[in-house]
Amino acid sequence: MLLTTHGLTRRYSGLVAVDGVDLAIPEGGIHAVIGPNGAGKTTLFNLLTGIVPPSEGGIVFDGQEIGSLPAHRRAALGIARTFQNIRLFSGMSVLENVLTGLHPRLPTGLLATMLRLPRFRAEERDAVASARAALEMVGLQALADAPADALSYGDQRRLEIARALVAAPRLLLLDEPAAGMNPAETQGLGELIRRIAADGTTVLLVEHDMHFVMELSETISVLNFGRLIFAGSPREVRSEPKVVEAYLGARLAAKLHAHAGTTHGQ
């Protein structure tokens, strides 16, 4: 397993947003966390990336306990993410945004930087080349020098992915990457995510678009009211009564179940 959590819990005053979650994400491939609105998916991502500290429980990434590490240390270990509400550095150019994602991979210090030593120049040239490669991966190479806030919504989502991808993370967390995209853009995004996984980055995504999730994911973890209620393959998740119940409510799920029973003539 690349990433596991044990008893991961986050309480806000009076509310348990994530409640004793034991997640297990294998290395490689595409995996998803789904759940109704307010199920705790984004809080889970914030816990995994260190944006909020856990109230209880732990997180093990690649054999190392990371639950108490600050966000920047986890990023340096190879956990990258995008945000549900796009959070680009809007004053910067597209290329500069991607370069920012390389920060922990650039070792040259302050003095060598100020003196413009050959080491700094070489590092900066390499960084720009990596950033351009990441932009090419997401199809934004032509817009490298545009201001980030001038991009269309779908392109801004792609730019966030390039920024997260440029440091060659081991685990890429995508928080609702298809939100607000039209069907053509969503399809392009699916292809991009497949290519990222094929290059060896493990992808974990939170997504509302069920069709999109079912098509892409190898394993799906289902959250409801902060608890992990089920984890399995897309096929298992689809036929699991608890999952249907979480989405539709118990009564409707029972009706649907009864209906399915009669039509199959059982």
Next chain:
Amino acid sequence: MTIPGWLDDFLWTYQTLIHDLGINGLLALAMYVVLAVGQLSLGQAAFMGLGAYSGALLSMKLHWPFALVLPASCVAPVLFALAIGVPTLRLSGVYLAIATIGLGEVLRSVYINWDYVGGALGLNGIPERAETWMIFSLLGVALLALFLVGRSRFGRAMEAMREDATAAAAMGINVRRYHLMALVTSAILAGLAGSLGAHEADFISPGEYGFEPAVTILSFALLGGIGNPAAPVAGAWFLTLLPEMMRDLPEIRLALNGAIIVLAVLFLPRGLFGWRMKRRAA
């Protein structure tokens, strides 16, 4: 080479003003470095005061040579920055501004009530050792260094955390470390400015390092902008030269100063010199 008579006259007449341009430029950079990482920290006047008082005392009481006094003047401001940095950097925005102004006021009352540093009267007879070339070389070096740092991963990290500290941390940037480094750099620049100011005016008093100068230093950066390090310096020069040009109407000088700042904030949110520097060197 002899300096022509008219230039000599000019330099002699305007020497204080020319020195103030350099010193205020350094103070504007002290403000710039904290604003550049998104911290509304207003302790620059306090740092300046510590640099001025410690520098003046080293010159007057211990008779140190100025070459030693000047770097030593940074020690007290830096220690103060480290002491306040760890607790106050948990604060942000207006809370940080209030806390740092408050700490500046605490120092001001210490000067007023401490006889060794002259109390409310301040210190008199500080040797005049700050030379024009020293002031402007330091300003030049500081500007160049900030430009070079700005066009590197450090500049990108600074702009990133100014825009969105959470996203910056998710990129692997140690935001708190940068905040502390910026505060220490600010203390060094303001400490140098304070010591240079003390060694060119021959007289310092607690009132020069209170709330009013703190706001004036902020206005340098507000007026000039923070898109590049030259902008706040240009803002400082503008606000330093302006009163000189309005010598004939002293009654409305302060009011006009205030009006310019209000107009700049309302209509030029990026400052008068708002162009943004590139963030890469290749």
